[in-house]
Amino acid sequence: MTMENKISVHHVLSLTAIYILSFGVIFASGENENPPVFNSSYYSESVLENVANYTLVVTVTATDADNSSTPEGTVYYEIIDSNDNYGFFDITSDSGEIRTNGIIDREKQEYVNMTVAAFDNGDPQKNDTVDVDIRLLDVNDNQPVITPKNMNTSIPENSPVETFVVDVNVTDPDIEGELIYSLNPTADAVRQYFHIDSSTGVITTAKLFDNTNTYILTVDVKDGNPDHELSYGHVLVDVYYSDSNDPNQHDPQFHKDSYKYYVPPDLPVSSNLTDYGDTIIVIDKDAGDNGEVICTLDSESNTRSIFAITEDTCVIYTLFPLEEDYERYDLIVIGTDKGKTPRSSEVAAIVYVVEETQPPPAQSDCAGCWPISVSIVLLVTSSVLVVVVIVQCVVHNKRTTELKNDLKQATNVYDEIPANSVIQLNTVNTSMTAAESESGYMGLTGDHQTTDNDYIAPYDVTPSTT
Numbered sequence: 001m002t003m004e005n006k007i008s009v010h011h012v013l014s015l016t017a018i019y020i021l022s023f024g025v026i027f028a029s030g031e032n033e034n035p036p037v038f039n040s041s042y043y044s045e046s047v048l049e050n051v052a053n054y055t056l057v058v059t060v061t062a063t064d065a066d067n068s069s070t071p072e073g074t075v076y077y078e079i080i081d082s083n084d085n086y087g088f089f090d091i092t093s094d095s096g097e098i099r100t101n102g103i104i105d106r107e108k109q110e111y112v113n114m115t116v117a118a119f120d121n122g123d124p125q126k127n128d129t130v131d132v133d134i135r136l137l138d139v140n141d142n143q144p145v146i147t148p149k150n151m152n153t154s155i156p157e158n159s160p161v162e163t164f165v166v167d168v169n170v171t172d173p174d175i176e177g178e179l180i181y182s183l184n185p186t187a188d189a190v191r192q193y194f195h196i197d198s199s200t201g202v203i204t205t206a207k208l209f210d211n212t213n214t215y216i217l218t219v220d221v222k223d224g225n226p227d228h229e230l231s232y233g234h235v236l237v238d239v240y241y242s243d244s245n246d247p248n249q250h251d252p253q254f255h256k257d258s259y260k261y262y263v264p265p266d267l268p269v270s271s272n273l274t275d276y277g278d279t280i281i282v283i284d285k286d287a288g289d290n291g292e293v294i295c296t297l298d299s300e301s302n303t304r305s306i307f308a309i310t311e312d313t314c315v316i317y318t319l320f321p322l323e324e325d326y327e328r329y330d331l332i333v334i335g336t337d338k339g340k341t342p343r344s345s346e347v348a349a350i351v352y353v354v355e356e357t358q359p360p361p362a363q364s365d366c367a368g369c370w371p372i373s374v375s376i377v378l379l380v381t382s383s384v385l386v387v388v389v390i391v392q393c394v395v396h397n398k399r400t401t402e403l404k405n406d407l408k409q410a411t412n413v414y415d416e417i418p419a420n421s422v423i424q425l426n427t428v429n430t431s432m433t434a435a436e437s438e439s440g441y442m443g444l445t446g447d448h449q450t451t452d453n454d455y456i457a458p459y460d461v462t463p464s465t466t
Contacts, residue, residue, distance in 0.1 A: 269321060
């Protein structure tokens with residue numbers, strides 16, 4: 001064999017060896033002996049919520065012991081389970097890179113948990129899984145908002161300094177950014193009475209109030225982000241008199257549920273309705289101005305202004321003739337005391353227009369008669385209660401029994417009337433003094449003598465003009 005032939009045979013044998021070797025590798029590649037295995041048993045990462053789209057968050061990596069150039073050794077990745085409700089993240093299948101998918105928002109979801117699987121391409125296919133947790137970090141990207149923007153509250157006038165007024169509530173979904181509260185927009189004349197905690201938003205009183213008033217506070221809040229506008233809110237504070245310290249403790253009280261009058265159609269102008277029906281008696285248990293009552297007529301019940309009422313005596317009289325074909329007038333009498341914080345009550349006064357009425361008796365028929373009129377003032381000296389009765393000499397169309405009933409009702413409105421109380425019946429021109437009493441109950445003295453006309457006769461004291 002020549003040298004040339006030897007070289008040719010060697011070349012063929014070499015190619016055959018290479019072919020056989022290659023064939024052996026190809027045959028071996030059909031067996032998927034190893035699964036992919038993640039390099040870590042757990043992945044955890046965090047990312048700011050304001051990062052750009054497609055920002056890399058974390059890369060998961062798995063290796064396969066099979067030849068990476070064969071299908072059995074080639075690995076790809078998938079997210080097979082996740083609570084990513086808003087699709088914030090996505091994974092690149094060939095690299096295992098987990099990136100943001102659009103804008104992510106911590107205020108929507110702070111934690112995202114997912115399970116990632118690494119698969120090979122062998123047959124049968126093998127895989128491995130790993131848990132990945134991603135936390136979205138807060139950025140101060142939301143403006144604080146005062147809610148509600150308009151608040152109302154009330155506190156007593158005698159509130160001490162540092163009395164709680166209101167807690168200003170702010171909604172801000174961000175964790176980052178310190179909230180700072182202020183009353184700076186409020187007028188100085190108002191702000192001097194109040195203080196706000198700059199970190200909590202709690203408003204308290206800063207000084208004692210001079211009197212009752214209504215104050216409007218303007219609150220602003222900022223969160224440290226210079227790009228955010230100030231959030232504003234308003235608090236209306238009503239400063240009122242405290243019932244526990246206000247000496248005006250009682251409402252005026254009428255001694256009847258309603259008062260009735262029966263008048264003729266041709267009732268003269270300036271007629272006193274007391275001559276045709278009930279005497280209005282109003283009682284107030286308070287002392288001084290708090291117990292002094294003024295009577296008025298409700299304007300809506302007296303729309304035609306036919307009637308008027310005396311403020312201090314509660315006597316209704318006519319200003320104009322009655323209207324034709326009117327059978328009834330429903331008036332409302334309002335009793336209001338003179339307290340610094342006035343109290344009031346009201347009662348119905350019904351005027352019936354009738355064809356026939358019983359005229360009042362002539363003056364001569366009740367000579368010496370003293371129909372009951374006005375105020376009963378209770379005073380106290382040491383433990384002795386002195387009842388002073390103010391009586392007016394005016395001719396009323398009242399019979400004794402009616403007057404006694406009026407007095408009885410007036411004195412029984414309260415079982416016991418405290419000292420220094422004022423009981424106002426009707427007005428006063430003369431006065432008399434009743435007996436002293438230690439019981440605290442109101443009582444009158446004197447011999448009640450009746451005339452032929454059954455009217456109340458004078459008491460056994462000498463009246464003195466007031």
